[in-house]
Amino acid sequence: MKISARNQIKGKITAIDLGTVMAKVKIEIGGGNSLTSLISKESVDELSLKIGDEITAIIKSTEVIIGK
Numbered sequence: 001m002k003i004s005a006r007n008q009i010k011g012k013i014t015a016i017d018l019g020t021v022m023a024k025v026k027i028e029i030g031g032g033n034s035l036t037s038l039i040s041k042e043s044v045d046e047l048s049l050k051i052g053d054e055i056t057a058i059i060k061s062t063e064v065i066i067g068k
Contacts, residue, residue, distance in 0.1 A: 007059035009035070013051050016044060025049065027057055 011027040014034065023044045025037045035057060049055070 003058065005058045005060040007061075009057045009059070011035070011055060011057060013049060013053045013055060016049060016051060018044065027055065029057070 009027075009029050011029040011034075013025060014028045015024075015026040017024040017026075018041055021041055022038055023041045025039060025044070026034055027037065028034050037057060043049075
């Protein structure tokens with residue numbers, strides 16, 4: 001599959017916290033760094049996501065907000 005989003009980060013799922021409607025998916029991206037994605041529980045089921053899966057996080061956003 002080809003997509004237009006340029007911000008693609010490969011990683012491995014290290015945790016999935018399922019809620020009633022949403023799921024928090026933690027992704028190890030290397031160098032001791034991780035990111036977390038909130039997606040629908042339905043998406044977790046449809047993609048058959050599980051801990052240890054190698055995935056690609058695709059980030060498409062018009063804004064990146066940084067605070068300190």
